[in-house]
Amino acid sequence: MKRILHSLFLVIIGLMLMTACSSNISSSKPVMPQTNDNLFESKSDASPVPTLEHLMALTPEQIEDLHQFVRREDIALLPKNKQVREYLFTKLVNFNYEGKNHPASVALEKGSGNCMTLALLTYAVARELGVKAVFQVMHTPPMLLEVTTNLAVTSDHVRTFLYEDDTDNQGFYFSGRSYVVLDYFPDRYDRGGRKIAEDQFFGMLYRNLAADALLAGKVNRAFSLSIYPRVCATAEYAGNCSPLGWG
Numbered sequence: 001m002k003r004i005l006h007s008l009f010l011v012i013i014g015l016m017l018m019t020a021c022s023s024n025i026s027s028s029k030p031v032m033p034q035t036n037d038n039l040f041e042s043k044s045d046a047s048p049v050p051t052l053e054h055l056m057a058l059t060p061e062q063i064e065d066l067h068q069f070v071r072r073e074d075i076a077l078l079p080k081n082k083q084v085r086e087y088l089f090t091k092l093v094n095f096n097y098e099g100k101n102h103p104a105s106v107a108l109e110k111g112s113g114n115c116m117t118l119a120l121l122t123y124a125v126a127r128e129l130g131v132k133a134v135f136q137v138m139h140t141p142p143m144l145l146e147v148t149t150n151l152a153v154t155s156d157h158v159r160t161f162l163y164e165d166d167t168d169n170q171g172f173y174f175s176g177r178s179y180v181v182l183d184y185f186p187d188r189y190d191r192g193g194r195k196i197a198e199d200q201f202f203g204m205l206y207r208n209l210a211a212d213a214l215l216a217g218k219v220n221r222a223f224s225l226s227i228y229p230r231v232c233a234t235a236e237y238a239g240n241c242s243p244l245g246w247g
Contacts, residue, residue, distance in 0.1 A: 091108060210225035
């Protein structure tokens with residue numbers, strides 16, 4: 001009897017502990033700390049903040065070259081997502097994989113850029129051909145790129161899934177749709193992370209540009225670049241962010 005009571009007592013204590021743990025779980029979302037925008041003169045920088053359209057636009061000559069390429073007899077029969085892949089593989093044969101951020105048109109013209117630049121170029125070409133591009137964060141061993149005074153720069157990257165049809169991307173891997181994967185910096189230790197929305201990818205682009213400005217000692221410009229996607233999403237600036245400045 002004592003053994004039964006002892007076991008029952010342990011069960012009751014266990015249930016009490018489980019209840020106590022579950023009662024401490026909060027369903028509220030974390031609140032991001034607020035920044036004091038008045039500390040930065042975001043509009044005073046003489047150098048304009050590039051818009052997203054400016055970053056991913058191809059030149060008319062590049063667009064014509066792309067469409068001439070896909071009209072080739074050996075390319076025209078391929079699905080459009082594979083046309084994107086073949087075009088990029090052709091153009092990136094002698095690509096210089098340096099750690100610089102470039103707009104898509106500059107990357108294609110110079111044949112150089114970093115991981116995010118290549119992902120942006122892939123997105124620009126895919127958009128022109130009506131191909132759905134989905135980004136996935138890749139978890140890699142941290143890579144220290146640069147140490148300047150009191151700043152350290154580390155690297156991460158994304159890979160791109162190009163789907164044959166431009167429909168919703170629900171299901172990602174298991175949607176049953178045909179896709180090709182472009183990863184310009186594959187490593188055997190890479191681990192695939194979560195799929196990210198387009199606005200998150202664009203935010204990563206501006207984060208890269210902000211890091212460049214910060215390394216150059218341009219604190220105000222770094223702040224402008226870091227908040228630019230958020231500012232352009234507000235009602236005050238929606239549709240008015242031009243490539244020549246803040247709109």
